[in-house]
Amino acid sequence: MKLHESQGGTHPQGQIGFSRVAICGGTHGNELSGVYLVREMQKAERKAKERGNDMEVITVLSNPRAVQRGLRYIDTDLNRCFTHAMLSGSNTNDAPYEIIRSRELNALLGPKGSRDAVDLVCDLHNTTANMGLCLISYSDSDWLCLHVFRHLQRQMPDVPTRFIHFNATNKESYSLDSVGKHGFALEAGPQPHGVMRSNIYTTMKMGVEHVLDWVCLFNSGFVFEGGSVDVYTVVRNIDYPRDRDTHNITAAVHPQLQDRDFCLLYPEDPLFLTLSGETLRYKGKEPLYPFFINECAYYEKGIAVSLARKRRVAIPAIRVQTEQEQQAKKDECTSEEEEE
Amino acid sequence: MLSCARRVAIFGGTHGNEMSGVMLVNLWVQNNTEVQRKGVEVQPFITNPKAVEKCTRYVDTDLNRAFTPENLSTLGGGDLPYEVRRAQEINRMFGPKGSPEAYDVIFDLHNTTSNMGCTLLLESSKDHFNLQMMNYIQKSIFPASCLVLLNEHPLLKYSTSRSVAKHPVGLEVGPQPQGVLRSNIFESMRDILKHALDFIELFNAGMEFPPCTVEVFRLSERIDYPRDDNGNIIAMVHPNLQDCDWEPLNPGDPMFQTFDGKTIHYQGSGTVYPTFINEAAYYEKQQAFATTRRESLVASAIRKA
Numbered sequence: 001m002k003l004h005e006s007q008g009g010t011h012p013q014g015q016i017g018f019s020r021v022a023i024c025g026g027t028h029g030n031e032l033s034g035v036y037l038v039r040e041m042q043k044a045e046r047k048a049k050e051r052g053n054d055m056e057v058i059t060v061l062s063n064p065r066a067v068q069r070g071l072r073y074i075d076t077d078l079n080r081c082f083t084h085a086m087l088s089g090s091n092t093n094d095a096p097y098e099i100i101r102s103r104e105l106n107a108l109l110g111p112k113g114s115r116d117a118v119d120l121v122c123d124l125h126n127t128t129a130n131m132g133l134c135l136i137s138y139s140d141s142d143w144l145c146l147h148v149f150r151h152l153q154r155q156m157p158d159v160p161t162r163f164i165h166f167n168a169t170n171k172e173s174y175s176l177d178s179v180g181k182h183g184f185a186l187e188a189g190p191q192p193h194g195v196m197r198s199n200i201y202t203t204m205k206m207g208v209e210h211v212l213d214w215v216c217l218f219n220s221g222f223v224f225e226g227g228s229v230d231v232y233t234v235v236r237n238i239d240y241p242r243d244r245d246t247h248n249i250t251a252a253v254h255p256q257l258q259d260r261d262f263c264l265l266y267p268e269d270p271l272f273l274t275l276s277g278e279t280l281r282y283k284g285k286e287p288l289y290p291f292f293i294n295e296c297a298y299y300e301k302g303i304a305v306s307l308a309r310k311r312r313v314a315i316p317a318i319r320v321q322t323e324q325e326q327q328a329k330k331d332e333c334t335s336e337e338e339e340e
Numbered sequence: 341m342l343s344c345a346r347r348v349a350i351f352g353g354t355h356g357n358e359m360s361g362v363m364l365v366n367l368w369v370q371n372n373t374e375v376q377r378k379g380v381e382v383q384p385f386i387t388n389p390k391a392v393e394k395c396t397r398y399v400d401t402d403l404n405r406a407f408t409p410e411n412l413s414t415l416g417g418g419d420l421p422y423e424v425r426r427a428q429e430i431n432r433m434f435g436p437k438g439s440p441e442a443y444d445v446i447f448d449l450h451n452t453t454s455n456m457g458c459t460l461l462l463e464s465s466k467d468h469f470n471l472q473m474m475n476y477i478q479k480s481i482f483p484a485s486c487l488v489l490l491n492e493h494p495l496l497k498y499s500t501s502r503s504v505a506k507h508p509v510g511l512e513v514g515p516q517p518q519g520v521l522r523s524n525i526f527e528s529m530r531d532i533l534k535h536a537l538d539f540i541e542l543f544n545a546g547m548e549f550p551p552c553t554v555e556v557f558r559l560s561e562r563i564d565y566p567r568d569d570n571g572n573i574i575a576m577v578h579p580n581l582q583d584c585d586w587e588p589l590n591p592g593d594p595m596f597q598t599f600d601g602k603t604i605h606y607q608g609s610g611t612v613y614p615t616f617i618n619e620a621a622y623y624e625k626q627q628a629f630a631t632t633r634r635e636s637l638v639a640s641a642i643r644k645a
Contacts, residue, residue, distance in 0.1 A: 039572070040599045070624070128517040192453040192517030194620035198576040198597050205599075248366065252523035273523050275367050296519040299395075 012226075012317035014325045015144060017219045018119040018182075022058040022109050023208055025124045027079050027176050028297070029066025030193040033204040034124025041208075055219055057212065058118065062105060062176060065097060070194055072297055073098055079123075083174045087112060102176075110179045120144075121180030122211055124204060127189035128296045130259040132160030133203055136185040138173050140165040140231050145184050146315045147224050151214045152207060159203050162262060164291065164308065165233045186211075190259070193296055218320055226317040232262070232289055232308035239302040241272060241280060250274060253294045253304060261291045265307065272304070342469050342506070343645040345444040345540045349434055350375065350384045350533065352449045354404050354501045355621070356391025357518040360529045361449025361511075375533070377541040387430060387448075387501050390422060395519050397621055398423055404448075407499035412437065427501070435504040446505035447536060449529060452514035453620045454629075455583040458486040458528050461510025462556065463503065465492055470507050471639035472549045473539045480535040484528075487586060489615060489632065490556040496630075497559075509536065515583075518620055548643040557586070557613050557632035564626040566596055566604060575604055577618045577628055585615045589631070596628070 023041060025034025041059045061067060063078045075096035081087075086099060087106045110117045133156070135149045146163065153161045164187075177183030186207055191200045218224070240249040251272035257265070265271075266287045272280040288307035292298060321329070352365030368375050368384035375382045386392055388403045400421035411424045412431050420428075434443045448461075458481075460474050474488050489512070491497045502508035511532060516525045543549070565573040575596035581589065588611045589595070596604040606612075612631035616622060619629075 036573075036599065128520050190517075192515075192520075192620055194518060194623065195453050195618055196573075196576050197582060197618070198579045199582070201576060201599075249521070252363075252521045252526055255523045258522060258524070275363065294520055294522070296517050299519065 012223050012319045013143070014321035015218075015318050016119075016326070017320045018055060018215045019219075020056045020058060020118040021120045021122065021212065021215055022060055022118045022180060023122050023124070023212075024060045024062045024176055026064065026067040027062040027123055028072045028077075028125065028193075029063050029068070030070050030072050031124070031126035031191075032194065032196040033126050033188055033191065033201050035061065035067050036196060036201065037124060037204055037208060040205075055212075055215060058109070060105070060108070062123070063098065063101060065101075072193065075099075078102060079175045081174070082106070082112065082176055082178055083172050084112065086174075105176065106179055112179045118180045119182060120215065121177045121183035122208065123175070123177045123183070123185045124208070125185050125187045126191045126193070126200065127187055127292065128192055129261055129291065129293050130190045131187060131261045131291055132162065132189070133207055134162050134164050134185075134187040134291075136164045136166065136187055137183075138166050138168045138175075138178065140167075140233060140313055142182055143315055143318050144182050144218075146229055146231075146313065147218075147318060148184075148211055148214050150227065150229050150315070151224075152210050153229075155210045155213075156203075156206060159206075160262075162291075163229060163231050165231050167233055218318075221320055221322075223317060223319040226315055228312050228314045230310055231313045232291070232310050234306055234308050235288060237303040237306050238271065238282075240299070240304045241274065249299070251278075251280060254279060257290065257293060257305070259293070261293050262289050264288070265290045342444065342543075342642075344379070344544055345469075345507075346379070346381060346544075347443045348380055348382045348445045348447070348537070348540060349443050349505070350382065350447045350449065351387045351501055352384065353386040353388050353392040354448055355397045355402075355450065356388050356393070357395050357397055358449070358451035358516075359519065359521040360451050360513060360516065360526045362386070362392050363521055363526060364449060364530060364533070375537060377537050377544075379544045380537070380540055382537065385434075388423065388426060397518070400424075403427065404450075404500050405498050407431065407437065407501060407503050409499075411499075430501060431504055437504045443505040445507045445509060445540065446502040447533060448500060448502035448508070448510050449533075450510060450512045451516045451518075451525065452512050452616065453517055454585050454615065454617050455515045456487075456512060456585045456615055457514070458484070458532055459512040459615075460486060460488045460532075461512055462488055462490045463492065463497065463500070463508050463510075465490060465556070465558075465637055467507060468640045468642055469543075470509060471554050471637060472552065472642050473507075473509065473536060475552045475554050475639060476539040476542075476549070477532055477535045478554075480538070481531065486532060488554060488556040489559065490635075490637075491559040493559050496562060543642070543644055546644050549639075549641060551641050552639050554637050554639055556635050556637055557615065558635050559630055560612060560633050561608075561631045562627045563595075563614075563629055563631065565623075565628045566598075573623070574598060578603060581614065581617060581629070583617070585617050586613055588612075589614045 025038035078098040081102035251274040254270035352361030403423040406427040578594040617629040
């Protein structure tokens, strides 16, 4: 399918409908909004609430053992276990729990890259950083995700909502949301791990509802006009200053940077305050947007703050493929196969 | 009356993921210049190194509940939970608890996910030395504030690591997520300790501290989350109560919010002052918050004997 670069108003692109959507919580067992939201959705499912439009919503508690123990993970970070290499291979006796689990999830929601994979994976996360609501994706040209994002922004004007693009062209995708044909993480903060804040839960709940509403609207044939959105593309990460021998951190995020996610960071702005009171400054040449400022789980990954460039991305008008278009596509595929 | 506060310890990492204390104590173990005071031996000490290494609250059991008489006297060596063995070791080094050889003062550094600001934790309303110290700290940091939480409740009090000393002082600073180091929180704790050590130096130098009144918040009750028959939480701290530590909670005020948005109200008989609201570590201890009542305590004059 060719992608048009022009703004809205022209012929909307037909996209395949969503018949299966997965909502995943507890991928990190101590990020509680997703854990409790999935539990509540599962309770509601038992009361047989249907959304109609032939859409199936699958709710998954991704890492139940970690949830039970209130930990991010048991052996290894589940949200790094979804590369093709890690998903293939057989389970050995000493395989980390999360590898076994990623393969189970791949069987349930994938297989990744295949025709049987769910149409959309929405993976719920929390962060200790003051990031509001973020939609995190590997792509800045998946028009479905960008339209979902714009819908969230418009439906939740009181919640700061942003789109973060991890540019993974050179690296293979490794997170749970990469298992679906489309996928993204919904990240809400600030919230300490192991804590449930009612305002953050409400934000997450509303976010998921709006995502599912959008999918229903889309499936029903609604035409979403084109337009443009701001996208934050990750450029680099900055680690804490560390002791050469012990590798322990020797400074804290500077009070002038703490909690100022998405406030432009200029060269020479304060970054860290050492234990002896010295200010360490941003030495980059380009002003960039900081986020994941002081995220607890990233200390061990060597990230004190991530930096992104912001740019405006045009999105085309889209609507679900009509039956005619679907048939034409099938015929196209069949004739291609015959040629091979 | 205390003749002299000669031996003082500063405990960090009693909970391995409460980062201010871990960082401060590690800093002072490397270089103790900042905590030196004339006539005092100040020992900074990491109480739970295994938990610190794993950046977790505890390995087997909560160290800050482990200093019971039973635990301190029990035999069993390697079979005992790590923190029980550790409690016995700490009791040998800084106690024995209740004996004349015990350390004079122990400061135990903690963080909380609750919006408690700076809080001093007092274990006895009759500890005039501690009351005077807390009064001194409060006056020194004014207009910044530091409240005093008194836990003398026969059922709710617990055996802390600092209880090994003659005068145990807890420092609780929040809000800070577990595993995270926030610069402002770290500096607040550092500042309080500075004044606390100044007080000890002044006391040792013979200064008399006249009688004073100290306002305290006395721990009254523990309130759990509403749960279903399987023990699962079915409501969250209400947005009106979240972050409102130390503000009055009146009967009828919103307390919890269910997942579908219904409000559960506080049904107590009078106004209370809630604290430890939504502390991460207390989910497993069945505590959403604790209620306290305001009280004025009079501290007698103290002077080095």
